Amino acid sequence: MGSRSLLAGAGQLMKKGGTLPSQTTDRLDTSTLAAADFDVDVRSGFLPPEQPLTRLPGPTFDVQNLEFGDPQPSLWECMLDWAKSIPLTFSSQYSDAAQSAAAQKWRNAIRAMPVTSLTEADMGHIKTVRRACVVLAFLSHFYMHAQIDVGQYETDPDKARSATQDAISKIPWSNLYGLRDSAAYAESYGEYVNKLPSGLAIPFVAVSERLGLPPVLTYATTVLWNWTLKDASKGLTPSNMEIKEMFTNTGSESHFFLTSLLIELQGVEALTLMRISLNEAFAVDKLAEERITCYLKELANVIRKLTVLLSRMQDSCDPDTFYWDIRPWFKTGDATFTESNKSRVPGWILEGVSSERSLWTGPSAGQSTLIHALDLFLDVDHARIKRQPSDVSSGQTNSDSTFMERMQLYMPSHHRAFLRHLQHGISTEPVCGPPKDNGADAEWSDHPIRALVLQCQWSGPNHPLVHAYDEALRALRALRDEHMRIAVQYIVHPARRGPRDIKSSEEQKQKQTQTQDEDVIRGTGGTDLVNFLRVCRKNTTDAMSHFT
Known part of the structure; x- marks a missing residue:
């Protein structure tokens, strides 16, 4: 079969959504540029051809009372719902005391959250893995950036030290005593800065590796898999698509x-x-x-x-x-810093995964x-x-x-x-x-x-x-x-x-x-x-x- 007829026949297979058989030819087949082998669809390009999963299946957890029960991946959805309901602000900048307390409670819950993972069967369902990756990416960035600003965004040691002192000065004296507010005190000294808790880090790395992505927020998790249809019957049209997850829930975002x-x-x-x-x-x-x-x-x-x-x-x-x-909210390990041997070093620590610092970009x-x-x-x-x-x-x-x-x-x-x-x-x-x-x-x-x-x-x-x-x-x-x-x-x-x-x-x-x-x-x-x-x-x- 000549090159041109081979390409034409392959193109017909591609249009039907099939994959191409291996054939010997002196010219490589170009019609596979839109085939399933590359997860490129003739109807939607690099977007999935069907609406992404909007929620992981499973029970609803009473996360605000730390009732994790038998943890399942739907726990992540409940934690994300809670984060959005507060709502969290960047660097824990709250003028409302109740909102500040709720955010503190959420961060404590993230650190206490048990490790759970997708089942082997779920790992075989691409829509489930993608949704898990979106949820874990937003949760991870919510957690890392909703913490108190103790200078983690400063490369200069003096500026970082000043930010830490400012954070400590805002803690009520009552927080220095009693276990109830000890976490807030520890946060103000930067104990948790740049450390992604294992309850997020371990599953995030797992689903990211399954998709061939780094464990950070990416274009795929903010755009390609982060949309829903207003009316499923109207299909993929510009006026029928909207963004699912956001940090600020603003029209601008x-x-x-x-x-x-x-x-x-x-x-x-x-x-x-x-x-x-x-x-x-x-x-x-x-x-x-x-x-x-x-x-x-x-x-x-x-x-x-x-x-x-x-x-x-x-x-x-x-x-x-x-x-x-x-x-x-997009910042990652390459833009956040902590003290190490009297110098400022960048990177996130993924607890339970590696002691090496992650330096991925946003x-x-x-x-x-x-x-x-x-x-x-x-x-x-x-x-x-x-x-x-x-x-x-x-x-x-x-x-x-x-x-x-x-x-x-x-x-x-x-x-x-x-x-x-x-x-x-x-x-x-x-x-x-x-x-x-x-x-x-x-x-x-x-x-x-x-x-x-x-x-x-x-x-x-x-x-x-x-x-x-x-x-x-x-x-x-x-x-x-x-x-x-x-x-x-x-x-x-x-x-x-x-x-x-x-x-x-x-x-x-x-x-x-x-x-x-x-x-x-x-x-x-x-x-x-x-x-x-x-x-x-x-x-x-x-x-x-x-x-x-």
């Missing part, structure tokens, strides 16, 4: 996650165009060129739709609310498999080893490539496999492009789409396929431009303005000076945010047949 969710849903069109384009690329004839030209133009339109969706972030998500109220848009797939399909070279960059004097390193690779560690294992297949498992005979106008060496490529572009470049830069390829890249660059604008609006500007509760203009000025003097403003993934986005944009430009 809901809209923030929902924006990413709708981008993933819109991205299904892009994945379909990528698959059929790769199928055609191996035909290497005039008809294939014409079809791929049309597909690339359509892809550019889809990417523009993604850009519009991203721009709508500002419709219902307030920048200050996001930066000061929502974003802090959820980030960089963990979206869709954006990585677009880069790989259009052969955007973040490592900057394939072609001459447009600005050789910039002095930039390939740290953005390292970041992009690291973000794949936070994707479900099947989605990582999808990207590996797209990057390394699909290639064609190497093609050499025409000589460069600037005297640089002609480019060679075995990337199916890029190789076809190089081949068409021999006919001139105005070849329809070359123009369509550059059009898709310009659309992707515009998406990155919008991402940079959103990042500046939601992270850079709030960071420089300072907290909203700063009273005097002098204090505001001091805060702005302090922010500008400190390390660069970083994204939730830990990058030098603005610089990273600029370099990604430049790499997208460099992939164009002409640097425009």
